Amino acid sequence: MILLGFRRLLVVGVVAPLVALTFSGCSGGESDPDLSRPSEFGFQTSLKTTLVEEGRNAYQTYCIGCHGETGDGNGVAARFLRPRPRNFQVAKFRFSSTRSGQLPSDEDLRRTIMEGLKGSAMPGWDMIPARTVNALIAYIKTFSPRWKEKQPATAIPIVDDPYRSKEDKSEAIARGRAIYHGFATCWTCHPSYASESEINAYLVMMDKPASAGFRPNLMEADAKPNQEGEVIYPPDFHRDFVRAGGSVDDLYRSIAAGISGTAMPTWVDSMVSHRTSDPSQVVTNTADLWAIAYYVQSLILERPARLEPKTLAVRERTHRIYAEGEAFEPVHDVEPMTTDEDFEGDD
């Protein structure tokens, strides 16, 4: 009882005058009961500053643990994460609708924040109100001068899908398989899903010479370092998550735009090809990019419901994989492929 009494006294004695002071400070003695507005007490400068302030608050609540106080990607949890949280000071973003090396659009950042990046520690924050997400975007941009220095890039339009209205996607998938293996040779990094002789047939079909030899472990992804020097694996679509979404539009965006800071190229500008013997004949065109998206999605859909733990490699991913997209309990007898030595090497 005594304690309770004392607490009450504290509240009335200390907090109440403070509150009174604050309100009288901002509106000439009249109290302002509308606390739902962002908290600027009398010295609001501009809407933008307020948005950045609001972003800072939200950032400190939700993002700081991974992306760090100063936005350098070194939050307390970062040490345990692979891939590591993005460093906003460097401002090299990956998943965007803009060409490789260009800054993402606000829409891209919004999508990443709201939906997260599957197969990494980056969660989806769809419970954060739209205004706060805008504030977070504004705040993230304060960490790097690149946002002021670089011109905003144009997003690659996600249009002209010739297969959209067709119920049966088998034509798209078959064409995509031919383009994946024969024209774009995605298997130089990602796994091949066709035999060597099938690949050669596809190469000839695309007016290219058949290949004299193939890389070892053709049916597996080939490790490629990213710009931070981490060894990352292009996803095996039969096994791994794609981070930026698995809808046909998402896949089209990722493939067309490429993934900045990694080996994954921008494809949208290099899809048109002509026959060497007769340049008036088109072998591939931009519509084929849609075919690849349908094909990659068909591979994702073939993913088994659950992979055998013994067949899994953790690689750079933090979660092992369920086709439904849930992480499951770590299985301790599976050795991660990344070692402590690599890990120290990043710092």
Ligand code: HEC
């Ligand atoms: C639990 C750790 C964690 C938290 C919390 C977290 N992130 Fe991330 N975030 C990551 C990781 C890890 C990556 C890198 C994933 C990758 O490379 O695939 C990332 C990447 C990003 C990217 C980069 C996307 C790109 O295209 O490169 C943005 C933007 C981002 N996070 C924003 C946020 C915001 C805003 C918050 C708070 C609302 C937040 N993150 C909270 C772990 C986290």
Ligand code: HEC
């Ligand atoms: C030179 C190597 C290379 C080639 C060629 C390549 N990729 Fe990639 N791709 C990568 C790497 C590396 C990543 C992983 C990036 C990451 O996780 O940060 C990737 C990621 C992806 C993703 C996942 C995006 C996401 O949301 O996580 C898709 C889809 C993809 N590639 C499709 C393709 C297709 C289709 C082709 C051929 C048209 C292709 N790639 C060719 C290296 C390559």
